[in-house]
Amino acid sequence: MTMRLLSRFLSRSALLALPVMAGLGGVSPVLALDLQETPGLAAGLPPVGERVPAEPLIVDLEAKGRKTGVMGGTIETMIGRSKDVRLINAWGYARLVGYDKDLNLVPDILADVTVEEGRIFTLRTRKGHKWSDGAPFGAEDLRYYYEDVALNEELNPAGLPPFLLVDGEKPVFEVLDETTVRYTWSKPNPMFLPELAKARPPFIYRPAHYLKPFHGKYGDAAEIAKLAEQQKVRGWAPLHNALDDMYGAQNPDEPSLQPWVRAAGDNDRRFSLERNAFYHRVDAAGHQLPYVDRVVMTVADGKLIPAKTQAGEADLQARNLSFSDITVLKQGEAAQGYVTALWANSKGSEMSILPNLTVKDPVWRELLRDTRFRHALSLGIDRTMINRTLYFGLGKPGNDTVLPASPLFKPEYRTSWADYDPAKANALLDEIGLTQRNGEGTRLMADGRPLEIIIETAGEDSAQVDALELVSETWKELGIRLFIKPSQRDILRERSITGELVMSVWSGMENGIPTADMPPEDLAPVHGEVLSWFGWGDYWETKGAGGEKPDWQPAIRLMDLYQNWLVSTSSDERRAIWDEMLAIHAEETIRIGLVAEVPQPVVVKGLENVPLTAFYGWDPGAHFGLHRMDEFFFAK
CATH class of the missing domain: 3.10.105.10 (Dipeptide-binding Protein; Domain 3)
Structure with missing residues (x-):
């Protein structure tokens, strides 16, 4: 059974879960910003003041030497394999904490982080933050991951990942209130925060309202058994794991906190990633990011991507391009209206x-x-x-x-x-x-x-x-x-x-x-x-x-x-x-x-706020993520 065939059951389950968590949401009584409505959004969504958190992350573009953007448009890019659609969750780079341009760790999805003695970490989420489906995001989603996923032997037989262990010791996990959790170890854990900022982070939170109906502890056993049979899996745990795909982007039904989320009904050759109407970042002029409406990722033969890029088929392209392609790419700039930026590879050596x-x-x-x-x-x-x-x-x-x-x-x-x-x-x-x-x-x-x-x-x-x-x-x-x-x-x-x-x-x-x-x-x-x-x-x-x-x-x-x-x-x-x-x-x-520092070609067509000189790498960097792709925009 495909993910889409679960939608009827999912919608009913989500509605059942929402009232329990409704206290985490609500409209901000006062916002310092004059929030601007995003044109072209689907009908029926709440107004922007109810979609963004009560304490959004306000991006000061001027301080970063960037321009305030124009809303709208579609970024066309190419990938060599269908599974590379997961890169949207690296490039979007919404993280609990993430690296800024100076490689400092700063709160992002989180409102703030407090570290005591290098071993006590208090994480506070943004009041009023919501998942891409409009359900509240908060402490319960972090609790659900730790207690019901990471510690569950059926879902995670390998046990806790190394960054959550210090000399084999598990943390003491506490929910302090609806937006705050705390992890405490008896010794310092300097691995913890850097792990959360990776291009492929561990996602120590999960959409609890979405996944609980498929969990053996919370869901209806008969419904789960029926779905597991349709999905051809043995029991609730493999069903839960199949639907829980925060990085891979294979389940378009699973809510996200990233700037773009996979649209339902696309195919495995052309993926449409649509803006998250509940995203937590806004610019100083009150525009909710991302500026661009959607990112379309088209699967193409990796060997043909340089030629297709030269022919003008991409607005933003670095994947499957290499130094040897620069000469050919330069030759197509005038005719196709793009520029070939040269970013330095951030590896210690090209080889x-x-x-x-x-x-x-x-x-x-x-x-x-x-x-x-x-x-x-x-x-x-x-x-x-x-x-x-x-x-x-x-x-x-x-x-x-x-x-x-x-x-x-x-x-x-x-x-x-x-x-x-x-x-x-x-x-x-x-x-x-x-x-x-x-x-x-x-x-x-x-x-x-x-x-x-x-x-x-x-x-x-x-x-x-x-x-x-x-x-x-x-x-x-x-x-x-x-x-x-x-x-x-x-x-x-x-x-x-x-x-x-x-x-x-x-x-x-x-x-x-x-x-x-x-x-x-x-x-x-x-x-x-x-x-x-x-x-x-x-x-x-x-x-x-x-x-x-x-x-x-x-x-x-x-x-x-x-x-x-x-x-x-x-x-x-x-x-x-x-x-x-x-x-x-x-x-x-x-x-x-x-x-x-061998140059990596990055082809840019019509987009503003894309740096012409930058570093291109995976960790830290997430390719475009470090440079905040949600701030890119089309001038026209």
Whole structure:
């Protein structure tokens, strides 16, 4: 049964739930703003004074150097897969707390947050805030998530997610009043707020009025059984999980707090996301955001999206565009009336070569863990040549580290052991003892094998292959042969898990613009999915049940520092931890970065308030989210 076939039951259930929560809504008695009605809204909606919260988030566009917008219009954009419709919930970037342009965490959906001793978090929602269907939003929706979803073993057999645990301890959760809840741990939890601000947040709230009818604790058992049978699922829990899709946007019936919500009746090739008439942000002139009425996402072959963009088929496009498309996109600007903005990629490096420090082969393991070897590999790369050849000199050669836009940046993090110095690289290889060569001039390893490095790729980015071919030319001068092995993402990860992977190429550290208050997950071996150190990451994630305990001093220190960050109580303390972790990476060359800040093309057609220079990234950033897509508008 499709989601739409549930509508009759849903509408009846929602009506039953509304009177219970009606006390949370109501019209604001006094608003400092002269609120303006939004033209073109569907008939039957309450007036704007009843739709926005009694204490809305007032956006001061002038202070941000932006223009007050014009209401209306449709943003056309393209996606490569139907499931990418979920990106609307990243780009909209309505979060309990979110990052502003200076990377400070600020309340957004929440009216305010109070933190005591780094362990007591009091969250207050906006009085009169409503879901996209007009039902009140408040403390009950946070309670429902924590007590009835997160703690319910049938809905969530894996238990609470890590950001809600401190040394395995659950928080004490309290509802203080209709708009206020509190989470209390016995120790600091610096992970909590940054997690809420992610591009894909955990959504620690749920539309309780919508989901309760499908919950075994609240719903009518007979009705639930009938619906579960129609949906072909076994029981209330899988039915509830199928309907509870806050990020994926697969259920258009589920209410949302995002600026645009999926319209009913669209298809899996063209999605219409309509404005949320109950959205909580307004501009200083009293206009309820978003300015644009709808976002239409059309599914197209990813390889054709650059050509379709050049033909003028998108008003806002970055998805499926890459640096190599810039020349073609520039050629279409005059004819189609768009501009190609160049945003800097916020990754620590466009790509990095990753020695696998937990490789199974003992000879390779010893060599890859030798700091001199990694330094030699890094010194043997002409990054300036790669930047000029592949990126027309527009990138920044250097290590895989934080970018200058980060308050944690130091020049030496980017430059340490990153100069092209083949003489020094050769001297280091000799110092290691790799002095014997075969007839082709290739150095021999300790067991007599030629020093031939197979670097495996996921086969998803042709620029990685082009870069490795340039690296192979200069490594050959060191007596090292490089062979490129295109593969697939799943196979690459499997070879990392089994320890067969010697070296790979991947994009750089995800967050190149961190602050001290963001978790340093990119720098410590705490995730098994990282190709540099699966064994250590798996050991951390499984609490010692799997993987292997780190026995390499830099990795041990990085894990200790990460654990210290998890119990830190101040930004100064966290800053010191970040500084030491970044210094270790710079000195040890754990990842061999190539070029950073490579421009990402962002095509903009007729839209105002879209920055021409900005950062493009996932976390933090949510692609367009950090730049507040709800403030974009059409001048005409």
